[in-house]
Amino acid sequence: MLNLVVEPSGPVNLEALDAALRAALGSVVLGVSAADGGVRIHLRADASPDAAAQARSLAVRHDPAALSPRQQAERDRSDQLAAARRAAGGTLDPDAFADPRLRALAQRVVWLALEIEALRARLGEE
């Protein structure tokens, strides 16, 4: 295994750096580690000098604000959820429904919404 030690100038988004390295260099990348402000890039022992140089260059130019595909998907999901919450507006009023079946259904929806809010509060989510 080839270990490259890089001293980044700022904070590191380890997952995003890992994703960028794998996207650029493929299976020669085994991963990255972080400790004491430093980063180690782990490459397969048969990594070429060019691959090592490219890995080092990517790490030095690393932007911690750039997200990995998984982080981006998670952020997108979170944004969609927040938008859906805003769009849902105020509380559903079961009494607004004349049909008893619809009123019962609305009561169930209100109950489920309250249960979810309680769970989110317990998890510390806003």
Place this chain on the structure above:
Amino acid sequence: MPAVWTQPITWEVDQLVTEGQLNEQVRDNLEWLKNPPRAAAALAANIATTSTAFVDAPGLALTLTTAGGALVVGFTGVAGNAAGATVVFDLVVDGVSQGGLDGVVGTNVGVVPLAFVWLVEGLAAGAHTVKLQWKVSSGTGTLYGGGTAFLRFKPQLWAREV
């Protein structure tokens, strides 16, 4: 000065016991037994990895010189990865993996306390290296050593000749 272990003498009838032998056989060997070779390392900050092959866990490596006995090695820490992804730890003594393919201990259910006590036998007298290595199946594995509120633990790796 650290005590030195000397192979005990098999005493014979009427054998003259000298001051030097008493000091060596009784005092020094007892001191060695009381204070055998040992080493420890602890973390004061988080470390993290995305490596899918075993790599050294920074700051958790030891060197010690033994008298030919077995080593007891211990580790304790709190580590985790996203649920469903593993983070596993292996013990490596003189470059030899003790756990094999997926190490000695690990988790795939989020952040949990992890620990092991491991007996290493068959070591010759002399200098030995003891390392903790780790890897993940995917995602980012973290060993918590002080960088995250409410997860400010102190992982420790230690070894002692027995």
